[in-house]
Amino acid sequence: MIDNYLLEELAVFAKTRTLAQTAEQLNVTQPTVTRGMQKLEDDFGVRLFDRQPNRIKLTETGELAAAEATKLIKLNLEMIDRIKKFDYSQHSIRIGSMIPGPLILLNHLHSVLPDDIQVEKESLSGDKIEQQLMRNDYSLIFSNQEILTSEIESQYVGTENLQVNLDQFMFQANQSTVHFQELKNLSFIVLREIGSWRDIIQKEIPGAKFLYQEQRDAFADITKYSNFPYFTTNLSQYDTILLQRKSKNDDRVTVPIWDESAKMVIYVSYLTKQKQRLTPIMNLIRDSWPN
Amino acid sequence: MIDNYLLEELAVFAKTRTLAQTAEQLNVTQPTVTRGMQKLEDDFGVRLFDRQPNRIKLTETGELAAAEATKLIKLNLEMIDRIKKFDYSQHSIRIGSMIPGPLILLNHLHSVLPDDIQVEKESLSGDKIEQQLMRNDYSLIFSNQEILTSEIESQYVGTENLQVNLDQFMFQANQSTVHFQELKNLSFIVLREIGSWRDIIQKEIPGAKFLYQEQRDAFADITKYSNFPYFTTNLSQYDTILLQRKSKNDDRVTVPIWDESAKMVIYVSYLTKQKQRLTPIMNLIRDSWPN
DNA sequence: AACAATTACGGAATCCGTAAAAATT
DNA sequence: AATTTTTACGGATTCCGTAATTGTT
Numbered sequence A, B: 001m002i003d004n005y006l007l008e009e010l011a012v013f014a015k016t017r018t019l020a021q022t023a024e025q026l027n028v029t030q031p032t033v034t035r036g037m038q039k040l041e042d043d044f045g046v047r048l049f050d051r052q053p054n055r056i057k058l059t060e061t062g063e064l065a066a067a068e069a070t071k072l073i074k075l076n077l078e079m080i081d082r083i084k085k086f087d088y089s090q091h092s093i094r095i096g097s098m099i100p101g102p103l104i105l106l107n108h109l110h111s112v113l114p115d116d117i118q119v120e121k122e123s124l125s126g127d128k129i130e131q132q133l134m135r136n137d138y139s140l141i142f143s144n145q146e147i148l149t150s151e152i153e154s155q156y157v158g159t160e161n162l163q164v165n166l167d168q169f170m171f172q173a174n175q176s177t178v179h180f181q182e183l184k185n186l187s188f189i190v191l192r193e194i195g196s197w198r199d200i201i202q203k204e205i206p207g208a209k210f211l212y213q214e215q216r217d218a219f220a221d222i223t224k225y226s227n228f229p230y231f232t233t234n235l236s237q238y239d240t241i242l243l244q245r246k247s248k249n250d251d252r253v254t255v256p257i258w259d260e261s262a263k264m265v266i267y268v269s270y271l272t273k274q275k276q277r278l279t280p281i282m283n284l285i286r287d288s289w290p291n
Numbered sequence C: 001a002a003c004a005a006t007t008a009c010g011g012a013a014t015c016c017g018t019a020a021a022a023a024t025t
Numbered sequence D: 001a002a003t004t005t006t007t008a009c010g011g012a013t014t015c016c017g018t019a020a021t022t023g024t025t
Helices: A004-016 A019-026 A030-044 A060-091 A101-110 A129-134 A194-203 A216-225 A241-249 A274-289 B004-016 B021-025 B030-044 B060-091 B099-107 B129-134 B197-206 B216-224 B241-246 B272-286
Strands: A049-052 A057-059 A093-097 A117-121 A140-143 A152-167 A187-192 A211-212 A230-233 A254-255 A263-273 B049-052 B055-058 B093-097 B120-122 B140-143 B152-168 B187-191 B207-213 B228-233 B252-256 B264-271
Touching: A004 A019, A004 A030, A004 A060, A004 A093, A019 A030, A030 B060, A049 B207, A057 A060, A057 B264, A060 A093, A060 B030, A093 A152, A101 A140, A101 A263, A101 A274, A101 B197, A117 A216, A129 A140, A129 A152, A129 B252, A140 B207, A152 A194, A152 A241, A152 A274, A152 B152, A187 A216, A187 A230, A194 A263, A194 B252, A216 A241, A254 B030, A263 A274, B004 B021, B004 B030, B004 B060, B055 B060, B060 B093, B099 B140, B129 B228, B129 B264, B140 B272, B152 B197, B187 B197, B187 B216, B197 B272, B207 B216, B207 B241, B216 B241, B264 B272
Parallel strands: A093 A117, A093 A140, A187 A211, B093 B120, B093 B140, B187 B207
Antiparallel strands: A049 A057, A140 A263, A152 A230, A152 A254, A152 A263, B049 B055, B140 B264, B152 B228, B152 B252, B152 B264
């Protein structure tokens, strides 16, 4: 078997093409790399380099070896990552979500959550839920997808309903519910990270304009000093930042949106192997869900 | 990155389940393995073992790490093998064949073959020609298959014709040619390693019996002291062992078999990348082919 | 003159084996 | 009593950096 530090030197050399730069990139001296490549040839029992007094280059075999070495190093690092993440998943629970709603609820439940498990929350993008579970990036992922594979399953946790907050003097604000159609051609302030909701509002409201805002506090400010409508959901009642804003004078009226596409069924997905350990927290969330 | 010798210790421990046996299997002492596994945990930054004063076992994370380690070691060894074989294929030519005919011709050409390339000959079984070329197990493989992939191609080299050697007093021996049908219910002596020919004679000659012989010299003896018919081909004229036998009194008559299935079209397959280097020897063989 | 690779030498880090200890079966 | 793991200590190997050499551009 061949030592990894030699494979790494070879892999770097294949990029830099000189021993000096290889040494620099690895924070060692040139003689170290020289000896390393000599040892590598000795270990392989094969010529890997064409040597001239002032120049060294890979043979064809050397090129192949370098390519293989690069792969092996990558695999080694990926293995370490897999193991660390698996270990982490054994005593902690990382929770991700494709939409912000469940994370708001989790923040609200923070004090009730068990102490022995550490809960982290993060917003996900892309539809790589399966991969992220399989890689132990997360133990629980909330989304509007129900997943069932040989190693993954999902549970229903609740429904999230979109609401729009309208200035009290707008005529739509006097209704008990509203349809997307009735919001057409309006301009809205929207937080950038709202996951799957973004596609929905863009698709369903004709002629609407959206002012996307990255930062949450800036978003709060803009809503305060303007009368643009903005969106919330039935989970927003647990949003502490939003509650602080509400307490100050927000003259908007919250109106539920009645369309089917404004109702999102939320599932939580997880590795079936971990079901037992995750059941309590999933039950807690489902039980705490509004309505 | 994690050193391979530690991964190997872990992989072996996962099999033996005790540090003592691990040490024995690796030809080191127990303390070495103890320290190794401690260092491994330290390098990973993760608990891999449940330890009791007299007992040590893998945690779940440890089991995963051991499985991954086993894979990585295997990949490392396979890589070394690949590189050695590739290197060998750069300055030597290994030649394999699915049928013995071309190898007989090659033996005969031995003195004419270039000296700077070393030619080895071996009989192959199975239909893994592509794999064996891709792995650089062989540079040239003779068979009755024409292969064309993105990296492999084949060339026609000649046709091998089956003949049967019959006792001169048998009525079929008086014909200039013979059909498989006319050989029905006879018993033949056959060398075990005749590759694709075996299926053909078994299929085409009704009610025939075959006395298979492993060793070539024993085969020669049996033919000498019996009058069972046996098979040759148009390439057998270059078979030195067979020629020696012929010179002594073999009263058999060689009769070509006329069926289409007794004519085998022979191709040589190789990596397209190596075409240029292999062309001379392929031309030599094709030019030396009888007829 | 500047640069790249190699060699020589001494030091430092790592890895290993022996011996001994601790605890279990 | 025998087995298994662990610790302590000293030695040996290996690996590295500095300095100097060779040869090229």
